[in-house]
Amino acid sequence: MIQLFNVIKNYGSGKPALDDVSIKIEKGEFVFLTGPSGAGKTTILKILFGWEHFEEGQVLVQGINVGRLDPGNIHTLRRSMGVIFQDYKLLPNKTVFENVAFAQEVTNRDQKKIKFKTWEALKNVGLTPKKDSFPPQLSGGEQQRVAIARAMVNTPPIILADEPTGNLDQEISNEILKLFEEINRNGATIVFATHSQEILKPGKHRVIVLNRGKVVSS
Amino acid sequence: MNSATQTLLTSLRTTISNIQANKQTFLISVMTIAISVGILGLFLIIFLNLNALLTSWNQHVQLVVYLKNDISFAEKSDLQDLFKSNSKIQSMEEINKEKAWEEFKLTQKNSGGLELDLGFNPLPDSYRIRFKPSENRSLHISEFAEQVQGNRGVESVEYGKKWIDRFEKFMIFCQVFLLGVGVLLSLGLILIISNTIRLSIYSRQEEIELMLLIGATPSFVKIPFMLEGIFQGLIGSLVSLGFMGAVYSYLKNQFQPSIDSIARGMEFQFISQPFLLILVGLSMLIGFVASYISTYQYMQVLNKK
Numbered sequence A: 001m002i003q004l005f006n007v008i009k010n011y012g013s014g015k016p017a018l019d020d021v022s023i024k025i026e027k028g029e030f031v032f033l034t035g036p037s038g039a040g041k042t043t044i045l046k047i048l049f050g051w052e053h054f055e056e057g058q059v060l061v062q063g064i065n066v067g068r069l070d071p072g073n074i075h076t077l078r079r080s081m082g083v084i085f086q087d088y089k090l091l092p093n094k095t096v097f098e099n100v101a102f103a104q105e106v107t108n109r110d111q112k113k114i115k116f117k118t119w120e121a122l123k124n125v126g127l128t129p130k131k132d133s134f135p136p137q138l139s140g141g142e143q144q145r146v147a148i149a150r151a152m153v154n155t156p157p158i159i160l161a162d163e164p165t166g167n168l169d170q171e172i173s174n175e176i177l178k179l180f181e182e183i184n185r186n187g188a189t190i191v192f193a194t195h196s197q198e199i200l201k202p203g204k205h206r207v208i209v210l211n212r213g214k215v216v217s218s
Numbered sequence B: 001m002n003s004a005t006q007t008l009l010t011s012l013r014t015t016i017s018n019i020q021a022n023k024q025t026f027l028i029s030v031m032t033i034a035i036s037v038g039i040l041g042l043f044l045i046i047f048l049n050l051n052a053l054l055t056s057w058n059q060h061v062q063l064v065v066y067l068k069n070d071i072s073f074a075e076k077s078d079l080q081d082l083f084k085s086n087s088k089i090q091s092m093e094e095i096n097k098e099k100a101w102e103e104f105k106l107t108q109k110n111s112g113g114l115e116l117d118l119g120f121n122p123l124p125d126s127y128r129i130r131f132k133p134s135e136n137r138s139l140h141i142s143e144f145a146e147q148v149q150g151n152r153g154v155e156s157v158e159y160g161k162k163w164i165d166r167f168e169k170f171m172i173f174c175q176v177f178l179l180g181v182g183v184l185l186s187l188g189l190i191l192i193i194s195n196t197i198r199l200s201i202y203s204r205q206e207e208i209e210l211m212l213l214i215g216a217t218p219s220f221v222k223i224p225f226m227l228e229g230i231f232q233g234l235i236g237s238l239v240s241l242g243f244m245g246a247v248y249s250y251l252k253n254q255f256q257p258s259i260d261s262i263a264r265g266m267e268f269q270f271i272s273q274p275f276l277l278i279l280v281g282l283s284m285l286i287g288f289v290a291s292y293i294s295t296y297q298y299m300q301v302l303n304k305k
């Protein structure tokens, strides 16, 4: 489902952000991507959904050769994944409901189903009471959950999450982890990037450890 | 609802909210378009009216064939046969020199000139020939004039050829001028509109980037801005033509009588329907091209990242 072969990514001068990275993730897996800050977790996710180029190696996602993908066709790749960005990327002038509905509108889902599916996604993350609020009025954990609802609303086969428990306390982090496990049980492949060691402790899922752009263990 | 109409509806909503968010730049752009279309329309009105004037004068042109004093009877009847055989001719009037002289003296007197008495008649006999109204009337006249000119017994022919030729050349110059002005204004408008669209795009940058990240197609992102450009062209040209139409009907009411006296049967023209459609279509096309350029450039920048 997701494969990286000897990927090298260089942002410019200095040592590469990814140095000969090879990873294989099977369909339906739940994988933690971890390592200290600056290890290259975000870079891997960005490469997976075609936001960053890479210099060498090959990346396959659902049979799509990401490095060879024409800019005009990136949407085919991106529609197969829901992404939770480290900085959420919610639109501040749209309500919670509109933010989640937006992900369906831009991918041309059936207008009639949008309301229903948005409602359902908000219910899954427990945010229906806040549906008419604007993101700046929400707490960090709530914004995080809006981002999750938006990523899952199109039921993509792959979910990429970049530090989705970033600045949240332990209790909320565990809630959010449970949400991802739930999504995973429904069939989605999950790649969960985190620098937190707390969240890995239960040891239920595979862990890929990165350090300075190299895979240390997987 | 199929997905194409849905895309269009969603785009339309985005377009409208884009316009609302950037009302001022939108209005400035629309006004610029309106003024440019106004300039073009004004020239077009002048051109169309000159053209109508030319046509109206052309339809009044007649051929006068002056005869030699010593024309024989046989030569005269040859000439008359020639006139009868031409199907383009509407009527023919023979004017003997006495009648012509009386007419001439009468018009001199009426216009307050001197009463002429030369003691002899300087005018020759003549035929005054009217042609049927048609597209190539003046061409028929000049062709026929040449034919008649060669006949025996003909002193000279007259139909204001030089004057019409000059006017027609001037009209060709007008056409080229009009085209030149049109091209220049179009290029200027493309620059201006593409700039407004660029502003509109940059005010939505965050949203556009997100849209692309969560799987929107490039065209889904572009369409609202293309629509915005097309709307600017549409609204700008409609405002302008509406305004000109109002001014036109006012002027027509005021000045139609004096036009009647210059050229009988000529009506003060507004921009004719095909040209109206062309102007509106051209403005929309300009809006489309301009917004296409801006969105294309923006996408190129994004892809380089």
Ligand SMILES: Nc1ncnc2c1ncn2[C@@H]1O[C@H](COP(=O)(O)OP(=O)(O)O)[C@@H](O)[C@H]1O
Pocket (backbone or CB within 6 Å): A011, A012, A017, A035, A036, A037, A038, A039, A040, A041, A042, A043, A044
């Ligand atoms: N846009 C960028 N320009 C230059 N360097 C970058 C950029 N993004 C990341 N890096 C560098 O690449 C390395 C990996 O970064 P990142 O993938 O963000 O790590 P992580 O997400 O694991 O903290 C770091 O050294 C970082 O400084």
Ligand SMILES: [Mg+2]
Pocket (backbone or CB within 6 Å): A041, A042, A043, A086, A162
């Ligand atoms: Mg990171």
